[in-house]
Amino acid sequence: MxxxxxxxxxxxxxxxxxxxxxxxxxxxxxxxxxxxxxxxxxxxxxxxxxxxxxxxxxxxxxxxxxxxNGALGYVAAVDLTPSVADFVVADIAGAVLAEYQVPLPVHRGADVVGTFGEALSHVARAAGLSLPELANVVIGAQGAFDPRTGLLSSAPHIPGWLGFDVPARLSEELGIEVTIENDVNLVAVQEMSEGKAVGLDDFVLVWLSEGVGGAVVIGRRLLRGTTGGGGEIDWMRVPDPVSVDTGEQWPAAGARFGNLVDSPAVVRLAAAHGVAADTAWDAVALARKEGADGFLDDFARRVAGGVASLVAVADPQLVLLCGETSRAGGEEFAARVAERLHELVLPRTPVAVASVRGNAVRAGALQSALATARADVFGLVANGLAASELSLRAVPARTE
Known part of the structure; x- marks a missing residue:
């Protein structure tokens, strides 16, 4: 033993x-x-x-x-988006053997399973492997995944992937184990592995880009919820606390959080403050350059209003902001969010910008795939998604 x-x-x-x-x-x-x-x-x-x-x-x-010995097993990971699918194949030690980016059809009625299988076969061959040699495949997708049914939801941008048990169909067609995970959850996994959440037990991650997403980690485990909706903050109802008229009328129950902080909403808010830009990240970058503090403060109030609900319930050690808009704001914007957040909740939770660069979704999917393969091959216990979350220490023998 x-x-x-x-x-x-x-x-x-x-x-x-x-x-x-x-x-x-x-x-x-x-x-x-x-x-x-x-x-x-x-x-x-x-x-x-x-x-x-x-x-x-x-x-x-x-x-x-x-x-x-990396040859003891091989895995694949995929970041599936409406515009491109980003594949990677690695050995069990984590060494990348092949990468492949290709646009895949995602419209309703498209042969999404067949084209996905062809792309996966291509990258496997590039790595010198056949499909059966892959221990498992993890797909990161922009949507909520219900583990009870295998169905994706909240993913109108990839309609061809809706309405069927995704992992079951792919596993059957490809002959290998396939799992699917929310993209922001996978970013959280990568932050636990190599980013600012290394060593943290509890944290919240908020994605601000074209849309909005979230992930909640408690005890170094993703909080997925019964239907896979854990962290799906887009639909939360919150008041709009801004100081200017953006021309929008919200229902009495409050605005959808996603409608307050997605890119189009931030662009409208910036315009109301005299900052003209085409995207949220451009608006934030320009506002920082021009010193448009009114816009940045209003945007920070909106973000804090949604984050406050998560912090009040989970009381995490850290809130991490990620996505293009968050990166444009940097730690200066994170500090603004923290200031507004602390006006709304009792915990003085710090707010920072996520540190993982590159394709964090694909990287998190790879961590997840490796965790499963390593558990099977080496018996390493996978905590949550990433085996690297668990630090094992040897037990000295009584006699040597």
Missing amino acids: LREINDRAAIDVLLREGPLTRSELEAAIGLSKPATAQLLTRLEQEDVVGKAGLRSGGRGPRAQRWAV
Whole structure:
């Protein structure tokens, strides 16, 4: 039993930190030098780890490095959007083997399953693999996924993907395990893995771009809800607290949060303050440049009004803003949101801008796919979506 725990601890560290020398691994898992050497010998004989070159630099002889055998499994991840599908294939150690971007039909009546399968086969071949060699595929999509039915909802932008059990149909057609996840949830997974949420137990993530989305993480697990609607803040009803007339009339119950902070709404709010732009992110960037504090304060009030509901219920350690509009505002805008938020709720929750760059949806999908594959191959427990969320530590044997 202790041997299995120690083996898993070593594998987990090597997967998270990359190739390590024996002494580095020894320090990371807390075993003695002889015990670590025996562990590496055993794992090498089982073809779980292998030599990965020598550590260069420093004085004295160069030390041998060790790494997990990436050929023990392969996964794929996809960011599915109306304009393009972004594919990646990686080995179980996380090394990217192939990438592929291609527009896929998403209109109603399109053969979305067939064209998706063709694109996945293409990127698998580019990685030197066949489809059956992929352990699993994770798709990130802009919409809510109901785990009870397999149906996507709140996704009018990809109508061809609506009305059928997506993971069941794809798994059956492709012959491999396919799962689907909300895109903002996957951004939260990536933030837990490599961003500002590393080490945090509870946080809220709000996506501000063309549209709006959210993710709630409690105890390092995504709060999905019974129908997959956890974090779907677009439909929350909140009052509009702005100081100018934007020409919009809201019902007595309040405006939909998504109708207050999506790109068209922010553009209208900016125009009411004399800031002309075509997108929300351009409006925010221009306002920062020109010092249009009235617009930025009103926009921050709108964001804080929606975030306040999440903070009042979850009391998270951090609120993270992500998406193009959030990046345009930067930490300066995050500070404005925090100031307005603290006028509405008791917790003094900090607000920051998410740090993960590039395609965070695809990266989060890859983390999720790897977590599942590593659980199957190595027995590593996947906490939430990302196996890297769980830090294992070796247990010293009584005698060595």
